[in-house]
Amino acid sequence: MREPVVPAEPGTAPDLVELARVVGRQRAEMDRLREQAATSAVVERAKGVVMALGGCSADTAGETLLQRAKAARRTLLEECWITLGELAPARSGEPSARPAEDTGDTTAGFPEADPPATPSPPDDVADALGRLARVLVRTDTPQELARCLLEHLGPDLDADSVMIYVRRTDGSLELLGHAGTGERLAARWSRVPPFGGVAVLEALDSGEPLWLEDFAGDSTRYLLIGDPPERWRSRAWLPLPGGEGPGICVGVLRGRSGPFTPRDRAHLRGAVRLCADRLRAFAAPSEPVAGPLPGSVRALFAALPVPAVLLTPLPGPSGGTEDFRIDAMTAQAADVLDGTGDDPAGRRLREVRPDLVDTPMWRGCLDTLAGGGTYESEPFAHQEVVDGVTEPATYSVRVTRSADALVVTWLRHASSDRQEQRLADLQRLGNLGWADWNLTTSEASWSSQVFAILGRDPADGPVRLVDLPGLAVPEDRSALSGAVDALIREGLPLDAPFRVRDARGVRHLRLAAEAVADLRGTPVEVHGFVQDLTARRRAELALVETERAIVTQHDVLQAERSLVARLQNALLPLPERVVDLAGLRVEVAYLPAQAGIHVGGDWFSAIELPDGDALFVVGDVAGHGVDAVATMAQLRFTAKGMVITGSSLTGALARLNTLLLHSRDSHGTATMVLARYRPAQRRLVWAQAGHTPPLLLRDGEVTYLRRPSGMLLGGAAGPHFEEAECLLEPGDRVLLYTDGLVERPPENIDVGLARLAAAVAAHPDDEAGSLGVLLETMLEDERRDDVCVLDIRVPKER
Known part of the structure; x- marks a missing residue:
């Protein structure tokens, strides 16, 4: 067991605590820099191999490694080690020119100001790591990974057992995977409380490997795993590099005593780096378990008259939301969401509707979950079966947050709602708005789009038809006034262009209207629309200018060609x-x-x-x-x-x-x-x-x-x-x-x-x-x- 910690004298403890925190942060930063340098060295070596064999550039070599890794479902680091391992026969008779890694015990003392870059491992270690990378891709569980490590490290390092621990949020250790320990011992050490004198916790706290090579001395400082502890005379605990995600530590236990050589240490560091991504995925928080819903929630969803579903977010390996679990659903929602008539409660949303991942609804769920407020979608079409006949329907989606879950409801739009929506879409897409004028009462009614097109404040209300030409620029008022007068007096259809000037500049508009007459043939109402043609007009003018420039340039070039051709023929x-x-x-x-x-x-x-x-x-x-x-x-x-x-x-x-x-x-x-x-x-x-x-x-x-x-x-x-x-x-x-x-x-x-x-x-x-x-x-x-x-x-x- 460790010696008890003696409190510092009053007035000094806060300074020591703060100093310890600074040292801890420096160690974490050193570890991150070392691991980045080591990983970068491996990647650059692998890129050099691809460049030498394929005669390609560095960028092409890097892309080749990424594509190979993706196709084989490997990490980039695994693919790099495999690529380096493929050169083993060519290097088997060559001595290694790389210096051995300086891996002295750095678990005590202060970190260096500038951590040295981690050197590349020797060639034989690189070849061994390449072989390990090939078999790691077939490991799907922590147990398989532990057995794979033991089979790999056993012959080379005399390793007898491998244990993998993960530190949970309460500070305790959980045995994630093991090999060579026996099930009884593994069960005994499956959970380790967060108390002092545990080597795994010290390695995780320092972020540095802990090499236990002196059994007599180590047994007085630490609570050693084993029954009896003498079963393993030397052991190494290596935390995963990077410091991101849950704390994970890999232990390699040997029956023989003696130090780990610099080559052994380089080998172990490389193996742990190689397993890092898979171990983080294995140690990610498990999917929330769906417990029984309260009776009030079940009763609520049974009584809801609209399609509705209760979703629980499911975290992925990186901690973000990867999917949603369907915890409750109304019968109407099952028809809208699933379409098979089955109850999808308890299943993943991506399993039921994988096509929703790239939709605004999915992004709306993520935004609402992140605190972005209620999400409401634009109306969308949906084919539904009514009395055995398929007919189109229009829905919109509303997403609200309830504690740590989401409530999603679908609102079905009535026929009149759909017609209004279609009219709104027509005005938006055509950049036009409708207008009605009552010639008897001089009343006018405009859609909001007309006010926007004319640059008029809706608070000022619409203008009478006879006053509309007054909004045009002076040059266009006479022609527009004559067309409006012919529409009012004789009922002649009107389709006239005119221009207005507002804060946006001169705008090109079009007024199209027709009259509705009474039994005597006198116009009493006018229905029409105002359309903004500014963008089209500007495009037409730009096209004319472009054509004119092309013709001019063509004439100049033809003249030059004729001149040069005559000169060439003469010469x-x-x-x-x-x-x-x-x-x-x-x-x-x-x-x-x-x-x-x-x-x-x-x-x-x-x-x-x-x-x-x-x-x-x-x-x-x-x-x-x-x-x-x-x-x-x-x-x-x-x-x-x-x-x-x-x-x-x-x-x-x-x-x-x-x-x-x-x-x-x-x-x-x-x-x-x-x-x-x-x-x-x-x-x-x-x-x-x-x-x-x-x-x-x-x-x-x-x-x-x-x-x-x-x-x-x-x-x-x-x-x-x-x-x-x-x-x-x-x-x-x-x-x-x-x-x-x-x-x-x-x-x-x-x-x-x-x-x-x-x-x-x-x-x-x-x-x-x-x-x-x-x-x-x-x-x-x-x-x-x-x-x-x-x-x-x-x-x-x-």
Whole structure:
């Protein structure tokens, strides 16, 4: 037993009590921070495994773990341990690089100011916890969980028994589950009063594990469980982390003496964290027991002439209301709520009507229970059977609180009530109100909606029909007055728009009315309605403005496209037939994009140089419009000029890159292929700047030429360019093209290159016009980019 507590001297006890409270709060906060850090470390390790195996992002890995846990009905922590355990075979031969957990006894003394983050357990412990997580999902009772823990901890920690206690509201301990103790001993220790000298209570009070490793010393301080107590020479009591919900403590009892090693302590802490959610659910307050109702309550519900039900709230694991139990019900309520004719008294409301959970009535019950006052629902339709015939009825629900229960009643609306409700709904949905005028007595009657629409105080009363035009803005009074006069004098129907001005601004209204005449044909009454069309009118005006802006913008863009197209045609004339160039047959195709109205910066050049060689250029400037066309022209003519004056292909690319970087008139970046053909050797020398490689067709086999080094123009200062060469043979076919021929977002460009190779292999003809067939095959869908192609053929020898 503990030593008795000696009271402090007068004047000091309050200070010590307050100090103890502060220390207790600090310990609880330390425990919460440690457990958050430990749980976060496990989750992050599991996310890292999923990222490594699946090649995904951290957010995707976290979502994957959540979905797995939900599908397997596990907690997130259980799923994380299982994921880490799946790596056991790969790590079985590796030494653990993690430091052992410092788990010295911290049950005495003051807490540290900043608690250290709990380190991750060693790899073999993580693997063991992963295996435990797999079997925990099959435990449905505290007894099964205790047996599961003992089977898991027994071989590894020499555990002989497991006991799980929960502290109830009166401070006593209740044995929630046990394994390895025997039923007689468990019955003896099933309830423990809240007195001193109990190790479980001390662990719960401190919020820290209590390691009892010295039996001789511990037996003098605590009342030890056991018959005899020497049955277990060492034991550990570990409270659930977090401090939320009921206090729960897990005890692991061993027959052998000796300390728990740092590895053992890490293992036990991890196992308790893993079981925490399930233990809290098991220890939640049980469902209130339905006792016999007083006779007065039964008599009251038997005499009630309306559908009514008495509901008792049922708490869930988190403490909030999870469901309601039906304790009493009138016969009419059974028909409305259940519809089967059976008496559902004693059953759960969600069992009888699971569809009510997402309804306003359910939220109204929760609000009323929380002190929000009486709840009254909007009228709703309900199909009921009268004399064997199903007919619609209208009900509303009223929820009131009576002590700790709820009384729910259903009010059936009469036919007249339904008609009034429908009229009210019609006025609300149509934003209109009805009005009557008696032309003989000059009396008027308006619905409340008319006063709201006209912005008139109901205390001022309605106005006469002849005075109604005076409420309109001056510009509309004359037309409205003439229509009202024709209605009153000649009985002509009226349907006139008019505007009023109030605190909300100018509002667009509509008055529709017709007259009721006497036997002589003289109008004596007028019935009609006033409707607010402000929102519709504003939408119409906004639509007109939008259409006008669209037409204007379309005209501007069409003019720009026409200008750019003319400029492009002037700068990039297309040959109308196949061209013979340096002994080669060259065919050109240029197709502008169909998507949008902008033209782009694709271009080509195919010329014969002064020395008899041929120069071929295909390029693509980023962007569309006037700027792209201007940059295209600059690059096209500059490239030709540089090569004609003797510059090498790589030198020309380097100077063009400098031009784009330092010219204020340049437009972004560009890609390009420069190729020079020497007919005497049939040698094709080429260089590229970030462009797709040329395609070669030889003897029916398609290959892409290996690209030499070279990055796109305008991307960086001082890029490195290289040349490559290819000896052509009679019958060879070479394609230079821009990326619009092969790209189809969002697919990879390699897919487009493979598609082009297949299409060329399928159409190897060298007849004129075969390029058109190839383009039709490649460009089946709408073109989102320009397409430029140079089709170069080496004639076959005769």
